[in-house]
Amino acid sequence: MASSAMHVSILSLLLLGTTVSIPRASSRAVPSQSDGGATGGKAVYTKVCDASRFMAAGLDMSKYRYCNASLPYGDRVRDLIGWMTVEEKVSNLGDWADGAPRVGLPQYKWWSEALHGLSSTGPTTKFDDPKKPRLHSGRAAVFNGTVFANVINSAASFNESLWQSIGQAISTEARAMYNLGKGGLTYWSPNINVVRDPRWGRALETPGEDPFVVGRYAVNFVRGMQDVPGHEVASDPMSRPLKTSACCKHYAAYDVDDWYGHTRFKFDARVEERDMVETFQRPFEMCVRHGDVSSVMCSYNRVNGIPACADARLLSGTIRRDWGLHGYIVSDCDAVRVMTDNATWLGYTAVESTAAVLKAGLDLDCGESWIVQNGKPVMDFLTTYGLEAVQKGKTRESDVDNALTNLYMTLMRLGYFDGMPRYESLNEKDICSDDHRSLALDGARQGMVLLKNHGGLLPLDPKKFGAVAVRGPHAEAPEKIMDGDYTGPPCRYVTPRDGISKDVKISHDANLTIYFGGINMHIEREGNDREDLLLPKNQTEQILHIAAASPNPIVLVILSGGGIDISFAQGNPKIGAILWAGYPGGEGGNAIADVIFGRYSPGGRLPLTWFKNKYIHQIPMTSMELRPRPDHGYPGRTYKFYDGPEVLYRFGHGLSYTKFRYETSAGNGTAVTLAAGGHCKRLSYKAGAVDATPSCPAIDVASHSCKETVDFNVSVVNGGDVDGSHTVLVYTVPPPEVAGAPIKQVVAFQRVFVKAGGAATVGFSLKVCEAFGIVEKTAYTVVPSGVSTVLLENGDTSSPSSVSFPVKINFST
Numbered sequence: 001m002a003s004s005a006m007h008v009s010i011l012s013l014l015l016l017g018t019t020v021s022i023p024r025a026s027s028r029a030v031p032s033q034s035d036g037g038a039t040g041g042k043a044v045y046t047k048v049c050d051a052s053r054f055m056a057a058g059l060d061m062s063k064y065r066y067c068n069a070s071l072p073y074g075d076r077v078r079d080l081i082g083w084m085t086v087e088e089k090v091s092n093l094g095d096w097a098d099g100a101p102r103v104g105l106p107q108y109k110w111w112s113e114a115l116h117g118l119s120s121t122g123p124t125t126k127f128d129d130p131k132k133p134r135l136h137s138g139r140a141a142v143f144n145g146t147v148f149a150n151v152i153n154s155a156a157s158f159n160e161s162l163w164q165s166i167g168q169a170i171s172t173e174a175r176a177m178y179n180l181g182k183g184g185l186t187y188w189s190p191n192i193n194v195v196r197d198p199r200w201g202r203a204l205e206t207p208g209e210d211p212f213v214v215g216r217y218a219v220n221f222v223r224g225m226q227d228v229p230g231h232e233v234a235s236d237p238m239s240r241p242l243k244t245s246a247c248c249k250h251y252a253a254y255d256v257d258d259w260y261g262h263t264r265f266k267f268d269a270r271v272e273e274r275d276m277v278e279t280f281q282r283p284f285e286m287c288v289r290h291g292d293v294s295s296v297m298c299s300y301n302r303v304n305g306i307p308a309c310a311d312a313r314l315l316s317g318t319i320r321r322d323w324g325l326h327g328y329i330v331s332d333c334d335a336v337r338v339m340t341d342n343a344t345w346l347g348y349t350a351v352e353s354t355a356a357v358l359k360a361g362l363d364l365d366c367g368e369s370w371i372v373q374n375g376k377p378v379m380d381f382l383t384t385y386g387l388e389a390v391q392k393g394k395t396r397e398s399d400v401d402n403a404l405t406n407l408y409m410t411l412m413r414l415g416y417f418d419g420m421p422r423y424e425s426l427n428e429k430d431i432c433s434d435d436h437r438s439l440a441l442d443g444a445r446q447g448m449v450l451l452k453n454h455g456g457l458l459p460l461d462p463k464k465f466g467a468v469a470v471r472g473p474h475a476e477a478p479e480k481i482m483d484g485d486y487t488g489p490p491c492r493y494v495t496p497r498d499g500i501s502k503d504v505k506i507s508h509d510a511n512l513t514i515y516f517g518g519i520n521m522h523i524e525r526e527g528n529d530r531e532d533l534l535l536p537k538n539q540t541e542q543i544l545h546i547a548a549a550s551p552n553p554i555v556l557v558i559l560s561g562g563g564i565d566i567s568f569a570q571g572n573p574k575i576g577a578i579l580w581a582g583y584p585g586g587e588g589g590n591a592i593a594d595v596i597f598g599r600y601s602p603g604g605r606l607p608l609t610w611f612k613n614k615y616i617h618q619i620p621m622t623s624m625e626l627r628p629r630p631d632h633g634y635p636g637r638t639y640k641f642y643d644g645p646e647v648l649y650r651f652g653h654g655l656s657y658t659k660f661r662y663e664t665s666a667g668n669g670t671a672v673t674l675a676a677g678g679h680c681k682r683l684s685y686k687a688g689a690v691d692a693t694p695s696c697p698a699i700d701v702a703s704h705s706c707k708e709t710v711d712f713n714v715s716v717v718n719g720g721d722v723d724g725s726h727t728v729l730v731y732t733v734p735p736p737e738v739a740g741a742p743i744k745q746v747v748a749f750q751r752v753f754v755k756a757g758g759a760a761t762v763g764f765s766l767k768v769c770e771a772f773g774i775v776e777k778t779a780y781t782v783v784p785s786g787v788s789t790v791l792l793e794n795g796d797t798s799s800p801s802s803v804s805f806p807v808k809i810n811f812s813t
């Protein structure tokens with residue numbers, strides 16, 4: 001979202017609760033979505049195709065086939081677009097869409113956000129102001145919604161059903177807001193860009209650095225937001241109903257916000273095709289193919305010279321044709337304006353840019369039309385220049401029709417035209433319900449990561465420590481730190497200090513200190529990348545001072561999205577325990593207390609590598625490569641390509657109050673044979689690693705049926721004396737002789753609860769093509785011959801319980 005001047009407006013909206021919004025000029029014969037029709041009952045607005053609405057506007061609904069619910073959506077959408085003049089058509093290509101009141105179509109606001117709960121960002125979702133409640137007469141006031149922990153926290157739980165449940169809870173609250181005339185149906189979440197560089201300011205919004213984990217997060221969250229029970233699959237996906245519409249963003253290769261003046265608006269990501277396939281596109285592909293998401297957002301940056309939103313290969317080619325998107329493609333907010341005014345791509349005029357993005361496959365332009373600058377509304381590009389583009393012959397009207405078709409098909413599936421009875425009784429009681437609040441608390445607990453616990457300092461026994469001293473800038477962290485980015489007002493807000501004080505007295509005389517430190521959204525946020533990975537200097541000094549003066553080792557709780565170089569604390573015996581709490585949301589203080597006092601044994605694992613600060617001096621943020629570049633002295637990125645000395649806590653690190661170990665059914669390993677069937681591919685080998693190149697080094701996954709699996713069970717044994725949850729992370733390690741392959745890669749994971757002294761069995765069935773496949777130099781995904789390894793790595797390195805077994809892969813001719 002937002003160029004810098006506009007960004008200020010959005011921040012002021014979030015922080016100060018003020019903004020300027022203007023009504024659009026269009027005449028409105030028919031009540032709009034948010035002005036509502038009937039105000040009698042609780043439901044304010046349910047559907048477009050309501051005969052009384054039409055009648056009130058002097059129209060006869062039966063004339064409009066687009067309102068005939070017995071016709072297929074495709075026919076209805078064709079009918080609707082057929083009624084519209086070209087002027088009306090282009091006026092619907094922006095996020096604040098005018099509709100066509102002349103023919104019964106009301107205005108619709110597309111832009112809503114729901115990253116980890118309903119967000120106030122954008123013009124659509126309207127919580128009531130407690131100072132001015134009941135703005136809309138006859139409707140219940142809603143002051144707040146459930147704010148779940150930030151996505152980086154949820155990611156650390158590695159719990160797919162949690163991710164889906166959060167999506168379900170948010171979409172329920174969204175439907176309730178919609179029924180009350182305070183929200184929309186189309187949500188531009190989740191953010192699924194991979195955290196390639198530890199400095200990225202938006203790490204908190206994402207599920208971390210591993211493309212597969214990020215992709216699984218996307219699939220589960222999207223399914224939670226979108227799926228109507230009983231309609232998870234459909235023979236005609238274009239008529240599959242949607243609870244709400246989610247959007248996977250920002251496509252593609254976007255992860256530089258502002259690093260020493262390299263801003264996302266002008267940044268040209270120079271990306272190898274191999275990295276596109278293996279890393280940058282993979283979560284999006286999973287989101288579209290397995291999540292069946294109904295929208296994708298293109299990003300501001302360029303990819304190899306071309307603005308993402310104007311790249312026909314990326315949009316129509318990959319998303320729509322190759323992956324088969326059922327839905328619409330939207331631009332990041334003002335991306336089209338920015339590419340013209342700021343990036344001055346090819347010297348295109350506004351009209352030429354408009355034509356280029358429509359041709360590339362963009363369907364909707366998010367422009368910040370609700371923001372006023374110099375007394376004038378900032379209009380989105382496509383509605384402003386679309387007509388001229390058509391009139392000058394630069395855009396075909398059929399391109400506009402295609403875009404509108406993608407948009408209205410999505411609204412049809414959402415019940416925007418016909419209503420969706422199963423959700424129409426949702427109301428203010430379904431927002432901040434007890435269930436949603438306990439899910440927020442449980443989710444926050446599940447994502448807590450215990451980084452250090454020397455001598456079992458944690459959990460604290462409140463009986464033993466009748467009082468504790470609570471120190472540090474985040475002890476009373478305000479809502480805007482705990483809740484992170486893209487939020488609305490929370491139902492309830494519990495600070496760390498509030499949480500702790502329910503168990504023990506807080507005194508400064510106590511001989512045990514809990515220090516709450518970390519960073520905040522001045523340091524890591526949208527539009528701002530980090531300059532270093534350190535804690536603010538005075539915080540480090542304060543922690544060291546308190547630790548040295550304390551009779552007992554202290555507990556350090558870190559609040560942050562990205563990793564922080566706290567080597568000084570890891571190595572210091574006076575800092576006994578370190579807990580990473582992320583930005584844990586409205587219930588965060590309670591979740592932290594539950595972990596500190598042992599009501600919940602931590603089971604989170606880091607979804608990204610925590611680097612030492614030295615690492616960032618070895619590579620500029622603008623170098624997009626994942627693999628090491630010895631010629632430039634660049635180290636590799638993420639756990640997949642870097643395991644050098646500058647790692648403080650590795651990806652997947654996370655301790656527990658109990659001890660887990662694994663037993664597998666795989667014994668000494670296994671062998672699997674795939675039919676080569678003439679689909680052999682070349683592979684690069686490390687110098688001197690093979691005596692002779694095999695006759696069939698690898699097989700091409702795209703041309704193989706890929707039915708083979710490697711099956712094994714893992715018994716997770718809880719050898720300690722407290723109950724706890726644990727995630728089994730399954731990696732594969734490619735054959736060691738293959739050049740340029742990842743060190744290892746996550747291919748499956750499963751979180752399980754295991755009672756003290758008990759065991760739980762998890763079954764895995766790895767598809768050989770997916771789990772053992774690697775992306776070779778020319779960007780083909782291949783399965784290499786040779787001996788790969790399956791590795792089950794425990795989050796606790798001190799425990800000798802990681803296990804591995806070899807899988808020999810042969811090809812038959």
Ligand SMILES: *[C@@H]1O[C@H](CO)[C@@H](O)[C@H](O)[C@H]1NC(C)=O
Nearest residue numbers: 002003004005265338341342
């Ligand atoms: C883009 O250019 C406009 C006009 O020159 C300027 O006002 C605006 O601040 C620029 N935005 C960014 C993000 O650089």
Ligand SMILES: *[C@@H]1O[C@H](CO)[C@@H](O)[C@H](O)[C@H]1NC(C)=O
Nearest residue numbers: 061062063065068069070071
């Ligand atoms: C709706 O379409 C069906 C199928 O074509 C037709 O039989 C029916 O008469 C139409 N209804 C109205 C109200 O026009």
Ligand SMILES: *[C@@H]1O[C@H](CO)[C@@H](O)[C@H](O)[C@H]1NC(C)=O
Nearest residue numbers: 159161162165725751752753
């Ligand atoms: C996963 O999350 C769900 C909440 O959706 C929770 O009920 C379940 O206990 C969690 N699983 C584990 C093993 O922690």
Ligand SMILES: *[C@@H]1O[C@H](CO)[C@@H](O)[C@H](O)[C@H]1NC(C)=O
Nearest residue numbers: 142143144489490491492493
């Ligand atoms: C949230 O709204 C409810 C009323 O719906 C109110 O009682 C509560 O105090 C609000 N919470 C906060 C943190 O303002």
Ligand SMILES: *[C@@H]1O[C@H](CO)[C@@H](O)[C@H](O)[C@H]1NC(C)=O
Nearest residue numbers: 464465466467510511512552
């Ligand atoms: C100080 O800490 C010790 C544990 O190391 C505990 O036994 C003692 O009761 C504590 N004293 C106070 C005043 O909290």
Ligand SMILES: *[C@@H]1O[C@H](CO)[C@@H](O)[C@H](O)[C@H]1NC(C)=O
Nearest residue numbers: 472473536537538539540542
């Ligand atoms: C560190 O310095 C900043 C800026 O002067 C100040 O706002 C903050 O309170 C200080 N923090 C600590 C822990 O002293």
Ligand SMILES: *[C@@H]1O[C@H](CO)[C@@H](O)[C@H](O)[C@H]1NC(C)=O
Nearest residue numbers: 664665666667668669670805
């Ligand atoms: C595993 O290998 C060892 C030695 O390599 C052998 O003694 C043992 O019998 C093997 N076990 C199985 C289950 O194959």
Ligand SMILES: *[C@@H]1O[C@H](CO)[C@@H](O)[C@H](O)[C@H]1NC(C)=O
Nearest residue numbers: 665666711712713761762763
């Ligand atoms: C895994 O366990 C299940 C049930 O205990 C069993 O039926 C299955 O055969 C086991 N699979 C393997 C590969 O050992």
